Amino acid sequence: MNTQKSEKDKIIDYQLRFQDLLISISTKYINADLSKIDELIEKSLKQIGEFVGADRSYIFTYDFNKNTTKNTYEWCNKGIEAEIENLQEIPLEHLDFWLNSHKNGEAFYVEDVSLLPKEGKLGLYNILQPQGIKSLIAIPKIKNGELIGFVGFDSVKQIHKYTENEKNILFVFANMLVNVIQRKEQEELIKQQKEKKEELLKSLSLQNEQLNDYAQMVSHDLKAPLINIHTLITWFKEDNKIILEKSSIAPLNEVLFNVEKLDYLINGILDYSTIDNQNSENQTVNLNSIIQEVLKLILIPEHITIKVQENLPILRGNNWKFSQLFQNLIQNAIKYNNKPNGNIEIGFTEKENQYQFFVKDNGIGIKAAYFDQIFKVFTKLESTSSSSGIGLSIVKKIVTFYNGKIWLESEEEVGTTFYFTISK
Known part of the structure; x- marks a missing residue:
């Protein structure tokens, strides 16, 4: 031994x-x-x-x-x-x-x-x-x-x-x-190509930022789960070759937790890195259909009610990006809702040159000190969750891609509303 x-x-x-x-x-x-x-x-x-x-x-x-x-x-x-x-x-x-x-x-x-x-x-x-x-x-x-x-x-x-x-x-x-x-x-x-210097330097700066995010991922988020998975599975195989005993349940649950955590992380990284590669922008985007498709894909608990405003606008862009945008905001609203009767509202108001959308919930709320941090890659407000901490950074990246802005209003134990704009 x-x-x-x-x-x-x-x-x-x-x-x-x-x-x-x-x-x-x-x-x-x-x-x-x-x-x-x-x-x-x-x-x-x-x-x-x-x-x-x-x-x-x-x-x-x-x-x-x-x-x-x-x-x-x-x-x-x-x-x-x-x-x-x-x-x-x-x-x-x-x-x-x-x-x-x-x-x-x-x-x-x-x-x-x-x-x-x-x-x-x-x-x-x-x-x-x-x-x-x-x-x-x-x-x-x-x-x-x-x-x-x-x-x-x-x-x-x-x-x-x-x-x-x-x-x-x-x-x-x-x-x-x-x-x-x-x-x-x-x-x-x-x-x-000196005449394109400004544009290329901006692209280089963006890639440097992504490389920094990637270094953080390698050093922090991937390191611990990889070691845990390898170590715990090895112990499990060695210590439980014949039958599964009660003493093995706890490490098994821990393995499953880390597998789930790593899965969320890898999927989040793939989604984040794929955003810029979705180049089919000249499409008709029917947000009414997209949100209904998103609601069919995600698991909605029985105590959660989701209300979607009728006649959402028709946009031009990429269906996948808008699907990712709303899916992450809706899943976030579901996950952080601690009320017996959870309510989520999705809607928009029309401005002169843009549409202003909102996703509102009556969940746990967010402290004002965290408003800017939550949009950064790999940022999580709790360490026990299997969340990758990438969802809101994906949302911001998509909104920024369409030259929009995103912000939130929130009160602890009352709820949170995320707002974002998309140009007409």
């Missing part, structure tokens, strides 16, 4: 150190002078490569117009030959075996190259074996829903088996690389 716990402690310690390394790298990326981005990327490839025990780490870029890929960054351990000069403008037809995995958003992983089929000059074995590769993992880089390249790790000296947790953390690293390389690309674009 002591041996088992010792191994368990080693795994937890490894996860902690791995995540701390990612947080450190992410912080350096956020605060970096963009002229030194290449140096930072190469250093981070070395840090991650050494940490996971790889002998070579690298970044490739896909060019689907030319149907080629090229090696753009590479780190090699001592005694390992560099391959970057040999891996330029490689036809994608030679990489069908892992391109398909990347297009599906999956890692391409070969634990033991020697076990691959050896026939065919363009077979995977005959491509990897001359480079001395024994194990390989390649993580896709995805930008705005599009595959743009991958980050890979070769093991040359010995076979390396990657755990699912290692794979997940390497995906986080790949996303960090996408963000920092995107920053570099935008900086170069600023230099080339």
Whole structure:
């Protein structure tokens, strides 16, 4: 048993150190002078490569117009030959075996190259074996829903088996690389197009803010749930191999709570990051239909009554965004309603150049000191909830996208009204 716990402690310690390394790298990326981005990327490839025990780490870029890929960054351990000069403008037809995995958003992983089929000059074995590769993992880089390249790790000296947790953390690293390389690309674009400097700097500033939010997520919201899930499930499997005893109920409930918390968090992050990618704006948006569809999707407790004003306006925009906007406000009103008879009202007033909407409840209310904080990403007014703390930040991001404003009026134990405007 002591041996088992010792191994368990080693795994937890490894996860902690791995995540701390990612947080450190992410912080350096956020605060970096963009002229030194290449140096930072190469250093981070070395840090991650050494940490996971790889002998070579690298970044490739896909060019689907030319149907080629090229090696753009590479780190090699001592005694390992560099391959970057040999891996330029490689036809994608030679990489069908892992391109398909990347297009599906999956890692391409070969634990033991020697076990691959050896026939065919363009077979995977005959491509990897001359480079001395024994194990390989390649993580896709995805930008705005599009595959743009991958980050890979070769093991040359010995076979390396990657755990699912290692794979997940390497995906986080790949996303960090996408963000920092995107920053570099935008900086170069600023230099080339001085006439668009103001617009591009605004975009860069926004991305820096999102990167800061992302660093907070890695360091705070993801760290504790990941460790809890891994630790508790491991203990549960070890201590309850035959039957489930009463002593196992409490840790099981805690596992379920953390799973729910992580699920809310990941979904919130995906929704938040997807807002800017919903580009179908030239649509007729019937808010009457959208709100009815939202009410069918969410769970409404029996003690909650929702009243929707008739003849809501018809707008132009994106149906998904307006659905997300109202869904988050309505769910928030339901969740924080402690009254035996909860009432929620949804309506609008027409102004000269805009519509002013409101979502009103008779719930627990919000202290005035928190009015500005609640719209920030990952902000929660209570730590015991499984909420991700992203819902109201999604609402504000959508309203801001349509050049509107959002504010609230609230009194504790009386209720809260959220107001927002949308231009006609």
